[in-house]
Amino acid sequence: MTRSENNWYQISNIEMVDSPALVVYPQRVKQNIDTLVGMIDDIQRLRTHAKTHKTKEGIQLQLSAGIRKFKCATIAEAEALAQAGAPDVLLAYQPIGPKQERLFTLIDKYPDTVFSCLIDNIGTATELSSHFLSNGKVLPVYIDLNVGQNRTGIRPEYALALYEAAAALPGIELKGLQAYDGHIYHPDYDTRKKMVDAAFAPVETLVANIKAKGLAEPIIIAGGSPAFPIHAKRGKVECSPGTFIFWDKGYSDNCPEQDFLPAALLVTRVISLPDDTKICVDLGHKSVAAENELTKRVSFLNAPDLKAVSQSEEHLVLEAGAGHGFKPGDVLYGIPQHICPTVALYEKAITVDNTIASGEWRIIARDRSIGI
Numbered sequence: 001m002t003r004s005e006n007n008w009y010q011i012s013n014i015e016m017v018d019s020p021a022l023v024v025y026p027q028r029v030k031q032n033i034d035t036l037v038g039m040i041d042d043i044q045r046l047r048t049h050a051k052t053h054k055t056k057e058g059i060q061l062q063l064s065a066g067i068r069k070f071k072c073a074t075i076a077e078a079e080a081l082a083q084a085g086a087p088d089v090l091l092a093y094q095p096i097g098p099k100q101e102r103l104f105t106l107i108d109k110y111p112d113t114v115f116s117c118l119i120d121n122i123g124t125a126t127e128l129s130s131h132f133l134s135n136g137k138v139l140p141v142y143i144d145l146n147v148g149q150n151r152t153g154i155r156p157e158y159a160l161a162l163y164e165a166a167a168a169l170p171g172i173e174l175k176g177l178q179a180y181d182g183h184i185y186h187p188d189y190d191t192r193k194k195m196v197d198a199a200f201a202p203v204e205t206l207v208a209n210i211k212a213k214g215l216a217e218p219i220i221i222a223g224g225s226p227a228f229p230i231h232a233k234r235g236k237v238e239c240s241p242g243t244f245i246f247w248d249k250g251y252s253d254n255c256p257e258q259d260f261l262p263a264a265l266l267v268t269r270v271i272s273l274p275d276d277t278k279i280c281v282d283l284g285h286k287s288v289a290a291e292n293e294l295t296k297r298v299s300f301l302n303a304p305d306l307k308a309v310s311q312s313e314e315h316l317v318l319e320a321g322a323g324h325g326f327k328p329g330d331v332l333y334g335i336p337q338h339i340c341p342t343v344a345l346y347e348k349a350i351t352v353d354n355t356i357a358s359g360e361w362r363i364i365a366r367d368r369s370i371g372i
Contacts, residue, residue, distance in 0.1 A: 009265055009301055009333045012355040019331070020287040021267040022346040024361055026353060028263035029058065029245055033065045035259055036244050040232045043067060047090065047221055049242025050077045052340045054365035055349070058245055059084035071221070071240045072365075075102045079372055080365040082110035090221070091117040092178060092240075094124055094144060094152065104131060105372050107139075116140035118178055120154045125166045133171030140175045141166065142221060145206075147199040149183040156202035160209050167215060176219030179203045180240075185226040187254045196227045200234075226255055248339035249299050250292075264349065266298065266334040266342070268316070270326050277319060279306075279326045283334065284314040289341035298334040306332075 009025070011017060037043055047069040048062060059070070059081055069088045072078050081089045095103045095117055107115050119125045119141050132139045143163055146153035154162055159177075167174045181199045186192040203220065211217055223231040225241040232239055243251055246264035268283040288298050294308050298316075303326075306318040320326055336342040343349070344366045351359040364370060 007302075009262075010355065011267070011352055011357050013357055014267070014331055017267055017350055017357050019267050019269045020283050022264060022343065022349045022363075023267055023357065024246070024264045024349040024351050026057075026061075026263075026351055028261045030061060030065075032244055032247065032260045032263055033062055033067075036241065037065055037067070039229060039258075040239065044069070045232075045236070045238050047071050047088075047238045047240045048245075049073075049092070049224065049240050050081055050365065052242045052343060053245050053361075054080065054343060054363050055361045056080060056084045056364060057361045059086060062245075069238065071242075074365065074368065075099060075106060075372060076367055076370050077365040078103075078106055078115065079110070079370045082106070082113040082115075083370075086113060088114050089116070090142065090178075091115065092144075092180070094118045094120055095128070096124065100127065100131070102369075102372050104135075107137070109372065114140065116142060116175060118142055118144040118152075119166060119172075120144040120146075120152060120162075122162060122165050125162075125169055125172060129169040129171040131171070138171060138173050140173045142176050142178045142219070143174070145177055145179045145203060147179045147181050147203065149180065153178075153180075156206040159206055160213075163206075163210055163215070163218075164213065174218075176221065177203065177206070178221045180224065181222070181227050182224045185251075185254045187256070189229075189257045192226060193230050196223070196230045200231075225251055225258070229258065243340060246339045246343070248337060248342075249296075249335045250337045252335075262335050264339055264343065265301070266336060267350075268332050268334055270328050270330040270332070271315075272328065273326070274317065277322050277324065278309065278317055279320050279324070280315050280317050281332060282314060283316040284312055286313055287342075287345060288316075288334070288336050289338045289345070291341065292337045296337045298336050300332045300334050302331075302333050 043066050050072040070086045071090045071092045144153035146155050184195045221238045225243045228241040244260050247260040247262050268281040272280040310317045349361045
């Protein structure tokens with residue numbers, strides 16, 4: 001499949017697909033994985049994020065391509081990775097409260113997977129150290145750096161003391177640093193590169209200071225999808241894109257230099273004609289991520305001129321214009337602005353192979369827990 005195929009998304013047995021539905025095109029997923037691998041000099045520098053697809057099938061396709069390192073945001077995603085046979089899993093989240101006990105249980109249940117996690121303060125590091133020391137185990141950890149997103153982490157200029165203190169704790173093994181710059185997604189590549197490089201410069205200074213203290217050179221895990229082509233050129237840095245696997249409208253617009261293909265769409269149907277110029281489809285808040293402004297939440301591949309005018313839990317009203325010709329039952333194929341939270345709204349994705357809707361991928365990690 002290529003970008004030039006105008007109607008690649010159409011499902012020939014669409015009458016078998018109830019709506020709204022999340023549909024996935026596995027051949028396109030495979031192509032996206034191949035594209036990712038081709039964009040980096042060493043596949044061992046990939047640590048892909050599971051947050052987008054949340055499926056065993058998505059993990060297994062990456063394992064088949066030779067990817068061995070993974071990243072996730074929840075215990076459920078970590079367990080899904082372990083169940084699929086992922087050998088190296090970073091919980092890119094600092095475990096606080098009950099999450100610490102869940103992480104301990106996860107490690108005991110899946111001994112064939114090496115788990116690690118993030119820390120950004122000495123208190124949490126000490127708690128983890130105490131538990132693993134008392135159980136005769138060692139937990140690999142990475143310091144979470146705040147490089148401008150102002151969400152979690154410690155600023156690089158303040159991180160050296162934490163690094164030294166955490167490195168001295170028993171029961172944990174300080175492996176390196178995570179620098180996530182997801183706040184940078186400027187559509188102009190050169191501008192984005194300057195912003196990414198500026199955010200990464202304090203990390204490089206920190207690494208130099210760590211080495212000057214006589215400590216081992218840390219592993220650096222950096223970036224998501226927008227910064228991936230930039231960090232991929234940094235030599236030893238591990239890169240952790242996630243959205244590449246399905247892609248979406250937001251990244252298609254903001255990262256045009258990346259050749260990933262839309263591989264997951266939404267199927268919806270016209271259910272009513274509320275007036276002469278408007279149509280209503282069954283794609284409400286519960287079926288597509290609603291964090292973006294109304295007019296940008298979803299775009300329709302087979303009806304690009306439709307404009308959203310209102311949305312509620314189960315309904316999306318669209319302006320179609322006078323004499324539009326739509327009728328109840330018509331099918332629309334939508335590409336979300338943001339695929340990751342959209343996937344989490346569905347229990348399963350229907351798979352489409354050679355235009356036939358014929359199988360499904362369970363979104364097993366959409367819940368907060370699987371078995372742990």
